[in-house]
Amino acid sequence: MTSIQIPELSFSLIAPELILCTAAIVILLVDLYVKNVERINITLLALIGIVLAFFSAGTLYGASELAFSWLIIRDDMSVVIDQIFLIGAALIVLMSHHYSERYHFPYGEYIVLLLFSTLGMLIISASADLITLFLGVELVSITLFVLTGFEKKSLLSGEASLKYLLLGAFSSAFMVYGIAFIFGMCRTTNLISIGSLLSEDFIGSPLLILGFALLLVGLGFKIALAPFHMWAPDVYQGAPTPITAWIAAGSKLAGFIALVRVFSLPDISFHPLARTWVEGIWWLSLLTMIIGNAGALVQKDIKRMLAYSSIAHGGYLSMAFVSHNDVGLQALLFYLAAYLFMTIGAFAVVIAAGRHGEERRRISDFAGLAKRRPFLAAMMSLFLLSLAGMPPTAGFIGKVWLFGSAIQAQYYGLAIVGILTTLFSFYYYLRVIVYMYMRDEEKEFEAEPLSVSLTLALSLSALGVLILGVFPNTLMKVITNSVIVL
Amino acid sequence: MAVGLEHCLVVSISLFLLGVFIVMTQRNGIRVLMGIELILNAANLNLIAFNRFLPNTDVNGSIFAVFVIILAAAEAAVALAIVLAIYQQFSTVNLDEISSMKH
Amino acid sequence: MLLLDYFPIFIMASLAMAFAGGTVLASFWVGPRQDKSEKLDTYECGMPPIGTPHERFNVKFFLVAMVFVIFDIEIVFLFLWAVIFRRLGWFGLAEMGIFLMILVFALLYVWEKGVLEWASKAK
Numbered sequence: 001m002t003s004i005q006i007p008e009l010s011f012s013l014i015a016p017e018l019i020l021c022t023a024a025i026v027i028l029l030v031d032l033y034v035k036n037v038e039r040i041n042i043t044l045l046a047l048i049g050i051v052l053a054f055f056s057a058g059t060l061y062g063a064s065e066l067a068f069s070w071l072i073i074r075d076d077m078s079v080v081i082d083q084i085f086l087i088g089a090a091l092i093v094l095m096s097h098h099y100s101e102r103y104h105f106p107y108g109e110y111i112v113l114l115l116f117s118t119l120g121m122l123i124i125s126a127s128a129d130l131i132t133l134f135l136g137v138e139l140v141s142i143t144l145f146v147l148t149g150f151e152k153k154s155l156l157s158g159e160a161s162l163k164y165l166l167l168g169a170f171s172s173a174f175m176v177y178g179i180a181f182i183f184g185m186c187r188t189t190n191l192i193s194i195g196s197l198l199s200e201d202f203i204g205s206p207l208l209i210l211g212f213a214l215l216l217v218g219l220g221f222k223i224a225l226a227p228f229h230m231w232a233p234d235v236y237q238g239a240p241t242p243i244t245a246w247i248a249a250g251s252k253l254a255g256f257i258a259l260v261r262v263f264s265l266p267d268i269s270f271h272p273l274a275r276t277w278v279e280g281i282w283w284l285s286l287l288t289m290i291i292g293n294a295g296a297l298v299q300k301d302i303k304r305m306l307a308y309s310s311i312a313h314g315g316y317l318s319m320a321f322v323s324h325n326d327v328g329l330q331a332l333l334f335y336l337a338a339y340l341f342m343t344i345g346a347f348a349v350v351i352a353a354g355r356h357g358e359e360r361r362r363i364s365d366f367a368g369l370a371k372r373r374p375f376l377a378a379m380m381s382l383f384l385l386s387l388a389g390m391p392p393t394a395g396f397i398g399k400v401w402l403f404g405s406a407i408q409a410q411y412y413g414l415a416i417v418g419i420l421t422t423l424f425s426f427y428y429y430l431r432v433i434v435y436m437y438m439r440d441e442e443k444e445f446e447a448e449p450l451s452v453s454l455t456l457a458l459s460l461s462a463l464g465v466l467i468l469g470v471f472p473n474t475l476m477k478v479i480t481n482s483v484i485v486l
Numbered sequence: 487m488a489v490g491l492e493h494c495l496v497v498s499i500s501l502f503l504l505g506v507f508i509v510m511t512q513r514n515g516i517r518v519l520m521g522i523e524l525i526l527n528a529a530n531l532n533l534i535a536f537n538r539f540l541p542n543t544d545v546n547g548s549i550f551a552v553f554v555i556i557l558a559a560a561e562a563a564v565a566l567a568i569v570l571a572i573y574q575q576f577s578t579v580n581l582d583e584i585s586s587m588k589h
Numbered sequence: 590m591l592l593l594d595y596f597p598i599f600i601m602a603s604l605a606m607a608f609a610g611g612t613v614l615a616s617f618w619v620g621p622r623q624d625k626s627e628k629l630d631t632y633e634c635g636m637p638p639i640g641t642p643h644e645r646f647n648v649k650f651f652l653v654a655m656v657f658v659i660f661d662i663e664i665v666f667l668f669l670w671a672v673i674f675r676r677l678g679w680f681g682l683a684e685m686g687i688f689l690m691i692l693v694f695a696l697l698y699v700w701e702k703g704v705l706e707w708a709s710k711a712k
Contacts, residue, residue, distance in 0.1 A: 131550050145564055152571065156586060158568070161572075162572050166581075173526050174525070177502060180529040180547075180550075184532065184533075184535075184540065188544050189550055190544075
């Protein structure tokens, strides 16, 4: 009887994932067996796990290897993205600490699910095979379905979670069906092998194109590209606000990284097939920018407005796949980091401006916030201006870089639409600021006092937006290096 | 007549279209989920068939099918839980009646 | 592979769909329809039914069903492992041990939450 060749196991290369998984399981057990565990202790445990994973990811810079029989790729890009995800997760944990006190949901389980969704994102960023990619995407989706429905008393939350579940599962099914065709035509699920196979000879099979198209549709649902965006406003509105932030920031980031892993294969760029993607994504990007920004104009609910703004940003971000060059990829990574900070920040203000049983949901509820809570109003203005792309914020640098990559690739039309819709978007971002500073409040509304955790989340996001805006060089250098290594 | 790749693909495409049809037309949450399961199974059939009938395929296709089965089960369990929670709130699983969002 | 190779499939698929759709539509149009109240009864001749056929199940039933589905489906992995168990040696045993340990944590969670106790109320 022959023994099977065991593939080499390099656990050190997936240390961040292992640490995060262990942290989640430990919190699950603590929550089960320690009687009356304080919420602050769970928060601290989660933060410790995230920080440890962050530093263990930091030690992996320069690794650049394939591991676990080519299921995992550990390059610098995956490390940068892992760290961005982990920062985002820490901010969400801080926000959730405050929010869960307001609404009393089972906090231990909530944090466990949150950590598992982060784990899924790390798996996506390190995947070199469609199997790991699919596993990561599903881990993110399934945990977020549950988290969306966590506010059991709210009808909106349940409805949002059902809608998210049905459309999410539907899009996953499309993805799998597409992957099946890709496997059939390429005879492997490994992305590296698929890349080199496609660069060798052009397999003009329509089934291959169908496979990639289905995969694109599936991932398009996950990142809410128009016309697959219908679920987003309802889900964003209904989900508990920290989870809305995590869907808007983390899950969207994860979807884009999955797209990067599939559609920016190093050898695929020269492939005639690449033109087909570029054309497809060109249309998606155009449509998403227009529909997202137009939709945001007419919203009265702040979370729905931010949902449409997030859809519009999906359009800007997918421009990077159209330009399909190194600059585009670098700009994409930078803008994703910037986008994470400003989105999470904006939702953190939405949480901070409310109180138990009464949230500031409508944009008109924000009237007069500047007089009552000048700090919150200033923060909100910063995040909104960054989302709009005002200098000297991170949003400005990211947009310039992103549109620049499209111009460099000679997609002038798309860049112009991008710039025009950006100008357009100032209207609805500024409207909130006008409400906050220039309108009198309609009714007395005292928000809860700021807790330590929420202040921390707010100021860290603000710091992120400003540092990336004023001193973008550090992150730029890291990103530029990581993409060159790729 | 021996069963070949084409037969499997025809069955798979029929399952896929049937699944999409069900998702598009049914208003009952549970039935929509059943449609989604059909699509997943169509994909599984494809994966296994390609692995079985094409030369030089690596075994990843079959492994992928196993993972799809597991994830479909996990998704079904979560879906059941969410539908139960929804039923407690709305006393229905009809998607048209579950709508409280103010636009 | 060319598109032409798959042409028969598309023909077959469209034929199948046309046939299935056609028969449904045909019976809808051609078939006689009588929407009288007797026709719509559950039993045309007999006692009118009492109560609904959809009996409400205890919610416990669904919980146990959910847990069963999850643990049952993990057998798929065990099955693949068992086939080549000997050839994998100690390494395989350790790997499966870790996998099962994670499942045991899930089981502990379910247990502690009282899902497994049929009679008493869940915590």
